Amino acid sequence: xxxxxxxxxxxxxxxxxxxxxxxxxxxxxxxxxxxxxxxxxxxxxxxxxxxxxxxxxxxxxxx
Amino acid sequence: xxxxxxxxxxxxxxxxxxxxxxxxxxxxxxxxxxxxxxxxxxxxxxxxxxxxxxxxxxxxxxxxxxxxxxxxxxxxxxxxxxxxxxxxxxxxxxxxxxxxxxxxxxxxxxxxxxxxxxxxxxxxxxxxxxxxxxxxxxxxxxxxxxxxxxxxxxxxxxxxxxxxxxxxxxxxxxxxxxxxxxxxxxxxxxxxxxxxxxxxxxxxxxxxxxxxxxxxxxxxxxxxxxxxxxxxxxxxxxxxxxxxxxxxxxxxxxxxxxxxxxxxxxxxxxxxxxxxxxxxxxxxxxxxxxxxxxxxxxxxxxxxxxxxxxxxxxxxxxxxxxxxxxxxxxxxxxxxxxxxxxxxxxxxxxxxxxxxxxxxxxxxxxxxxxxxxxxxxxxxxxxxxxxxxxxxxxxxxxxxxxxx
Numbered sequence: 001x002x003x004x005x006x007x008x009x010x011x012x013x014x015x016x017x018x019x020x021x022x023x024x025x026x027x028x029x030x031x032x033x034x035x036x037x038x039x040x041x042x043x044x045x046x047x048x049x050x051x052x053x054x055x056x057x058x059x060x061x062x063x
Numbered sequence: 064x065x066x067x068x069x070x071x072x073x074x075x076x077x078x079x080x081x082x083x084x085x086x087x088x089x090x091x092x093x094x095x096x097x098x099x100x101x102x103x104x105x106x107x108x109x110x111x112x113x114x115x116x117x118x119x120x121x122x123x124x125x126x127x128x129x130x131x132x133x134x135x136x137x138x139x140x141x142x143x144x145x146x147x148x149x150x151x152x153x154x155x156x157x158x159x160x161x162x163x164x165x166x167x168x169x170x171x172x173x174x175x176x177x178x179x180x181x182x183x184x185x186x187x188x189x190x191x192x193x194x195x196x197x198x199x200x201x202x203x204x205x206x207x208x209x210x211x212x213x214x215x216x217x218x219x220x221x222x223x224x225x226x227x228x229x230x231x232x233x234x235x236x237x238x239x240x241x242x243x244x245x246x247x248x249x250x251x252x253x254x255x256x257x258x259x260x261x262x263x264x265x266x267x268x269x270x271x272x273x274x275x276x277x278x279x280x281x282x283x284x285x286x287x288x289x290x291x292x293x294x295x296x297x298x299x300x301x302x303x304x305x306x307x308x309x310x311x312x313x314x315x316x317x318x319x320x321x322x323x324x325x326x327x328x329x330x331x332x333x334x335x336x337x338x339x340x341x342x343x344x345x346x347x348x349x350x351x352x353x354x355x356x357x358x359x360x361x362x363x364x365x366x367x368x369x370x371x372x373x374x375x376x377x378x379x380x381x382x383x384x385x386x387x388x389x390x391x392x393x394x395x396x397x398x399x400x401x402x403x404x405x406x407x408x409x410x411x412x413x414x415x416x417x418x419x420x421x422x423x424x425x426x427x428x429x430x431x432x433x434x435x436x437x438x439x440x441x442x443x444x445x446x447x448x449x450x451x452x453x454x455x456x457x458x459x460x461x462x463x464x465x466x467x
Contacts, residue, residue, distance in 0.1 A: 013388055014397075014440040015359060021444065026436045052077070052366065055105060055358045055388075057123075 001041055002062045003051075005032050009058035016059060019050035032058070064089050064333075066372070067153055067160060069143045069307075070168030071095025073103065073358065074338030076123055077365030078166045079135055085373050092160060093135050094153065096142035096169070096304075097190060100126050105358055107194035108215050109390055112222035118198050120191035143169070146311035148331040154307075164372040167308070167321055167329070167336040168365055171301035171356060176210070178269060183278030185295040188215050200294040201226060208232075208282055208292035210269060212239030214389045216298025217256065221391045224259050231262040231290045233282070238265060243387075244398060247407040248419050248431050252391075255414060255433075259392035264288075301356065303340045316342045320354045325380030327368045335372050337364035346380045347447055348401050348428060357387045384447050395436060399443040400429030410459045418462075420455050427455035438462050 003023070010031040016024035017032075020043070027033035039047065044061075051059045066082055068075045071093055079091055095101070100122035110116050129135045138155065145154035152159040173187030184200065186193050197219065201207070207223040209216040212234035223230045232239075238249035239256070256263045264284065271283040272295075281291040303320040313329055314322040321336040323329050325344045329336055338361035344350040360383055371378035389396040394414070404421035411418040414433060420442070421429030426449055430442035441462070445455045 012395075012436040014436060015386070017440040018384075018386075018443050021440070026440070028437070030436050052362060053359060055362075 001044065001047070002038050003034055003047060004037075004060045004062060005034055006058045006060075007031050009056050011056050011058075013055050015053040015055065016050040019053055020046040023047070024050060064163035064373075065161060066091045066164045066166070066369075067094065067162035068092070068166045068168060069094045069153060070166075070170055070338070070340075071097065071099075071101045071137075071139060072168050072170045072338060072361065072365075073101060073123075074168035074170070074361040074365030074368075075166070076101040077362050078168060078337060078369040079129075079133055081366035081369040082373060083133055085370055087369075087373055088134075091133075091135050092138060092162075093129070094138040094141060094143050094155060094160070096140070098140040099191060100124060100129060100137070100139065102191060104189075107191065108188055108218040109222075111194050112198055112201060112219065114202070114226055118195060118202070120194065143307045146308055146313070148311055148313065148334060151333065162333065164333045165335070166365070166368045166372065167305075167334065167340055168338045168361075168368075169304040169307070169340055170361075171339040172304045173297065174300050174302055176297050176299060179272050179279070179295060179297070182272055182274050182295075184274075184293055185272070185279055185297070187297045188219065189301060197294065197296055201228065203293075204228060205294035206292050207294050207296065208290050209296045209298055211298035211300070212236075212252075212256070212263065212265070213243070213298045213300065214240070214387070216296060217252075217391055218389060219296045219298065220256065220261050221259070224261060224392060229262070230260075231264060231292070232256065233267055233269060233284060233290070234263070234265045235268050236265065239263070243402060244431055245402045245404070245407045245419075245421070247409055248417075251412065251414055251417050251433065252396075255391050255394060258414075264290075301339070303354070305340055316354070318354070322352075325350070326371050326375075326378040327364055327381070328371065328375075328378070333372065335368040337361065337368040343381070345383055345385075345401075347382055347384055347449065351401065351403070353385065353401070355383075355385050357385055359386045382447065384443055386443070394433050396431070396433055397435060397439045398429065398431045399439060400427075400446045402429055404428055410456075411463075418459060420452070420459065422452045425451055427452045430455065
């Protein structure tokens, strides 16, 4: 499982950080920094919530 | 079960997607008033109005994708006109469409402004069509008047100032956005507009609309002044689009919205509501009943309504924390939580890094930032955890220490 962020699309709105703060953070440049791009399968629900909550659809979850 | 979603909106689309993701293989029908497949609304008052971006609105998914990949029967350009909860049928004109499960996601419609009815150049901003008309007027170099200093109106004002067009914002209340963020924050918002060159007129109303054969030419105001304008944008709010539910027997709020429980159920068998139409109790805020017109709420509620409908035994109250953002004159405004508070404490008054925290009893219930992208979600954690106000203050002090 891999999280991919489209940085050009990201506006740093922070919903991903709200859903899974250990994995996502709005960084100093104002867009997302992914601390762990391939988290454990047990985190799938959190990550799906993060992907679904992104208002600019910048995140995708790939298997 | 036959699933019917009324409202080809973000909430409606998320309901369809969540149903398929939950393994539902039964027929799904999506009914929409607009001709287009569901599209994203926040850009209509932001990116779409920017001269650098193409003047077009693309749907989230092409109709072919919705039909073939998500297996949805699309009924676009055909608004629902009634609901019969006893026979479990949605009425669309002369047709009746049966359902086992129904999700109401018809959203909200811009409030009417009778004084400007039928005058060319006077536009609400709710649909893609509205936004494209406003974009065209901005491209033509219009002198802009905005009625209502809310979010929509303020974003239009920002887009117009970015093009160096003259903008007057007319607000009946003494300050902008008092209802959404509270009076203590309104002062900084007033400064933002005025610094950017917006002519902000508060405590004032329009008394007359002037027009020539080609459209609007200006407005007379209650303070006796005259504002020349070729484009008038209405930012005077929206109301739930529930005229079709009037005779349905569903419990409706006095504003027309649909009353639901914390799992989004209406009480009628198999009927849920999501997004801008729904008034629901918010468990994080003492079960305050809120109707939110926020992207994140619509997305979350649409998906949750579908899951709860398919498996009511697994339905849980939503833990929604309201969140919205807005872009004014190059500044990012963000709000998490609720503005109804015992105290709104301005922690940092500077426009460049403004912070206000909202206290109810001894708890933190809201946070408002300007250019606080790195900070705002930290306060959300305290809010969702129903933490003491002191914890949020300590978070703010820690953020300050990092800056220093």
